Amino acid sequence: MKTELLTTEFPHREGLVYLNHAAVGVWPKRTAEAVKCFAEENMRQGAADYPQWMAVECELRQRLAWLLHAPSEEDIALLKNTSEGLSLIAAGLTWQVGDRIVISNQEFPSNRIVWESLAKQGVALDIVDISVPDPEAALMAACDDRTRLLAISSVQYATGLRMKLDKLGSYCRLNSVLFCVDAIQSLGGLDFNVGQVQADFVVADAHKWLLGPEGIALFYAHPDARAQLSLQQFGWHMVEHVGDFDRLDWQPARSARCFEPGSPNMLGIHALNASLSLFKEIGMVAIEQQLMERSAWLIRWVGQQAKLALLTPKERDRHAGIVSFYCRDLDATGHELLYRKLMGKGVICACRGGAIRLSPHFYSDVEAFVPVWQRLVD
Numbered sequence: 001m002k003t004e005l006l007t008t009e010f011p012h013r014e015g016l017v018y019l020n021h022a023a024v025g026v027w028p029k030r031t032a033e034a035v036k037c038f039a040e041e042n043m044r045q046g047a048a049d050y051p052q053w054m055a056v057e058c059e060l061r062q063r064l065a066w067l068l069h070a071p072s073e074e075d076i077a078l079l080k081n082t083s084e085g086l087s088l089i090a091a092g093l094t095w096q097v098g099d100r101i102v103i104s105n106q107e108f109p110s111n112r113i114v115w116e117s118l119a120k121q122g123v124a125l126d127i128v129d130i131s132v133p134d135p136e137a138a139l140m141a142a143c144d145d146r147t148r149l150l151a152i153s154s155v156q157y158a159t160g161l162r163m164k165l166d167k168l169g170s171y172c173r174l175n176s177v178l179f180c181v182d183a184i185q186s187l188g189g190l191d192f193n194v195g196q197v198q199a200d201f202v203v204a205d206a207h208k209w210l211l212g213p214e215g216i217a218l219f220y221a222h223p224d225a226r227a228q229l230s231l232q233q234f235g236w237h238m239v240e241h242v243g244d245f246d247r248l249d250w251q252p253a254r255s256a257r258c259f260e261p262g263s264p265n266m267l268g269i270h271a272l273n274a275s276l277s278l279f280k281e282i283g284m285v286a287i288e289q290q291l292m293e294r295s296a297w298l299i300r301w302v303g304q305q306a307k308l309a310l311l312t313p314k315e316r317d318r319h320a321g322i323v324s325f326y327c328r329d330l331d332a333t334g335h336e337l338l339y340r341k342l343m344g345k346g347v348i349c350a351c352r353g354g355a356i357r358l359s360p361h362f363y364s365d366v367e368a369f370v371p372v373w374q375r376l377v378d
């Protein structure tokens with residue numbers, strides 16, 4: 001990976017150690033430029049070149065299909081955020097009283113609340129403790145013949161636990177359970193192959209590991225799973241003959257565009273498309289390798305500090321970009337204070353699950369964290 005490219009694309013301000021991609025990532029320079037350019041164009045000539053904007057939209061869809069190793073961009077819709085995608089699934093499936101859903105006890109609220117909302121339809125939620133040696137076995141053991149769907153984050157937001165999605169996917173396929181992956185904590189950091197994972201649904205917003213803006217998300221639905229979703233939102237953009245405004249009869253688009261009721265988020269599309277061009281240029285295999293080296297470095301560093309303990313599993317196949325740790329002699333308030341001190345010293349990080357959460361990306365200088373830490377603890 002060319003250092004030159006990284007220095008150009010990530011010109012952070014002096015003294016900043018940005019380790020917070022699990023919350024909100026930074027934009028590469030090319031994304032900032034694309035947004036500036038788009039703003040300038042809007043100011044000077046509005047949407048005079050709308051066909052060109054549609055070409056960017058088309059390119060983004062192709063790049064997202066590349067990112068997921070999806071067979072077709074027709075399986076991907078552009079939504080506002082992960083929560084919206086999960087909500088479309090929950091509201092779109094037809095549930096019977098007694099149906100069950102399996103999730104883990106480490107999910108971000110978006111991937112719990114949405115399923116809890118189905119209780120009024122008689123759908124039961126099984127929340128499985130995955131703080132065990134074999135989390136996938138625990139999830140599979142919780143499924144029975146009433147289980148309709150298993151929803152899981154590819155990487156858990158607080159502990160950083162990485163799930164073995166292939167294992168869960170093949171179990172779900174074999175047992176006719178719908179498999180829904182919230183991939184926001186891995187997509188852009190780890191290579192993701194939707195066919196290998198056998199996911200029915202994949203949802204992820206752009207503003208974390210994909211280094212894009214908030215307010216634009218991808219929603220993948222396998223064609224068979226897509227056919228099971230009743231539509232929740234309607235408008236001119238979700239019909240098969242889009243743009244034929246005089247037509248009175250309509251059918252939903254055959255592609256996943258049927259989930260996009262109205263005007264697209266063109267600003268977000270321009271930004272995310274620029275971010276994805278960087279991922280394509282470097283390649284997901286190289287990005288994953290660089291990211292894993294950085295998280296392994298941090299994990300080793302934590303292991304060498306007597307006062308610190310890891311919350312994140314240290315095995316290579318059990319973590320991704322999140323490294324969370326806690327101080328043995330601090331309580332929750334102490335961690336909150338420590339987090340504020342780190343932020344004050346320019347280490348942008350988070351406090352989650354009672355621990356300090358560091359989340360570098362493939363370009364991050366993780367070693368720059370250490371001198372700041374030492375100045376704080378000395």
Ligand SMILES: Cc1ncc(COP(=O)(O)O)c(C=O)c1O
Nearest residue numbers: 081082083108110153157184205
């Ligand atoms: C695992 C997970 N899912 C969903 C979300 C929320 O995503 P969105 O704001 O795109 O709905 C987050 C945010 O931190 C998350 O960590």
